[in-house]
Amino acid sequence: MHENENQAIKQEHTGFPWKQVVGLILSLGLTFLALWVAIGLSLPVNVTLTIIVALAIFQAFIQLFMFMHVTEGTEPVHQIIGILFGIYVAFAVVAGSIWILAHVF
Amino acid sequence: MAESILSLDSKDKKNMPLEYTTEEGDLRIVGFWIFLAAELVLFGTLFASYLVMQSHTAGGPTARDLFKINPVMAETIILLVSSFTCGLGTLELRRHNTKGLIAWLVVTVILGFAFIGLEANEFYSYAVHEGAPISRSAFLSGFFILLGTHGAHVSLGIVWVTSIIIQLAQRGITAVTARKAFMVGLYWHFLDVVWIFIFTAVYLTGLVI
Numbered sequence: 001m002h003e004n005e006n007q008a009i010k011q012e013h014t015g016f017p018w019k020q021v022v023g024l025i026l027s028l029g030l031t032f033l034a035l036w037v038a039i040g041l042s043l044p045v046n047v048t049l050t051i052i053v054a055l056a057i058f059q060a061f062i063q064l065f066m067f068m069h070v071t072e073g074t075e076p077v078h079q080i081i082g083i084l085f086g087i088y089v090a091f092a093v094v095a096g097s098i099w100i101l102a103h104v105f
Numbered sequence: 106m107a108e109s110i111l112s113l114d115s116k117d118k119k120n121m122p123l124e125y126t127t128e129e130g131d132l133r134i135v136g137f138w139i140f141l142a143a144e145l146v147l148f149g150t151l152f153a154s155y156l157v158m159q160s161h162t163a164g165g166p167t168a169r170d171l172f173k174i175n176p177v178m179a180e181t182i183i184l185l186v187s188s189f190t191c192g193l194g195t196l197e198l199r200r201h202n203t204k205g206l207i208a209w210l211v212v213t214v215i216l217g218f219a220f221i222g223l224e225a226n227e228f229y230s231y232a233v234h235e236g237a238p239i240s241r242s243a244f245l246s247g248f249f250i251l252l253g254t255h256g257a258h259v260s261l262g263i264v265w266v267t268s269i270i271i272q273l274a275q276r277g278i279t280a281v282t283a284r285k286a287f288m289v290g291l292y293w294h295f296l297d298v299v300w301i302f303i304f305t306a307v308y309l310t311g312l313v314i
Contacts, residue, residue: 017196024189031181031304038309039174048313056305060298067192067294070138074121074131079138086142090149097153 023066030059122199123283130284137288141295144258148299151254152306155247159311163242168311171237177308180223181300184259187216188297195290203277206286210270213293217263224256248307255303258296265289 034052037043043051064070070080125131159168190212197205228249232238239249269282269289276282 017193020189020192020196023192024185027185027188028182031178031185031301034305034309035174035178038313045313049310052305052309052313056301059301063188063294063298063301067188067195067297068291069195072122072125073134074125075135078135082135082139082142083145086145089146090152093146093149094153094156097157101157 019066023062026062026066027059030055030062122287123201123278123280124198124287127280127284130280133284134288134291137291141291144295148251148254148302151247151251152302155251156306158243158247159314161243163244165241165245166235166237168244168248168307168314171231171235172308172311174308174312176223176227177304180220180227181304183216183220183223184297184300187213187220188294190216191290191293195287198278198283198286198290201278203273206278207270207273210266210273210286214263214266214270217259217266221256221260221263224252224259228252251307252303255296255299258299262289262293262296265292 034055037051037055038048041048064083070076070083073079124134190209194206194209194213197209231245237245239246266289269285272282273286278286
């Protein structure tokens with residue numbers, strides 16, 4: 001585990017920033033793909049929303065792993081648990097509010 | 106992986122990036138991740154209220170009436186590229202290249218200003234020209250509060266990155282400035298993550314529904 005981390009750091013000292021460039025290209029690609037799905041295709045609304053939300057979640061994970069280095073640190077499990085709990089509460093609030101209030105209004 | 110942080114000897118720490126080499130820096134970075142988790146919850150509540158109120162336009166302009174895709178795409182691309190330049194800054198930090206780090210952070214700040222300028226222009230045109238100020242409907246209250254909170258975070262990020270640039274110019278890359286530069290990078294990428302969801306849940310959804 002530690003050996004792998006050290007290799008990654010050594011690689012960062014030289015060469016072309018592939019990780020960052022791939023992250024940028026994927027981000028822009030997913031953004032335009034989402035735009036095309038929403039505007040270009042005329043799928044049913046529910047299908048469109050499902051696809052673009054899935055694309056957004058995928059893109060958020062690209063940021064988290066390729067730019068934010070979420071798995072780095074002496075003991076990254078602490079920050080990963082913290083972020084996962086934050087995602088869980090945010091998801092519960094958003095999905096719960098929509099689920100309940102869609103029936104009220 | 107089984108050994109705890111307390112048993113990591115100094116030899117192991119030397120193989121980590123500079124910002125993790127002191128125990129204080131290490132703990133502060135974990136603490137900052139916890140802060141970002143709390144920010145995630147804050148934005149979650151704002152997204153929830155926006156999405157619930159989205160259809161409540163009180164006879165005023167709807168999302169479909171207001172949103173224009175070109176300025177939104179410009180804002181999105183600028184913010185995605187600024188996240189990339191900030192990531193390149195972190196890479197230069199790992200290479201202990203102060204000039205490269207400062208240069209990429211300056212580019213990031215400039216892109217941040219461009220984003221805020223476009224967003225301020227968008228808000229102004231909605232509120233003044235389109236008859237859609239914050240008080241017009243529940244939809245617009247939710248919209249301006251969600252996007253305004255994000256914009257305020259980006260503005261604060263600009264001030265923060267600028268102050269880190271000044272410190273880096275004065276002190277160079279040390280264990281302390283490395284930790285600060287890494288943390289401000291995490292903050293900036295986090296704001297990009299929030300924008301991805303604004304782009305999807307506010308703008309694209311508004312144009313579809």
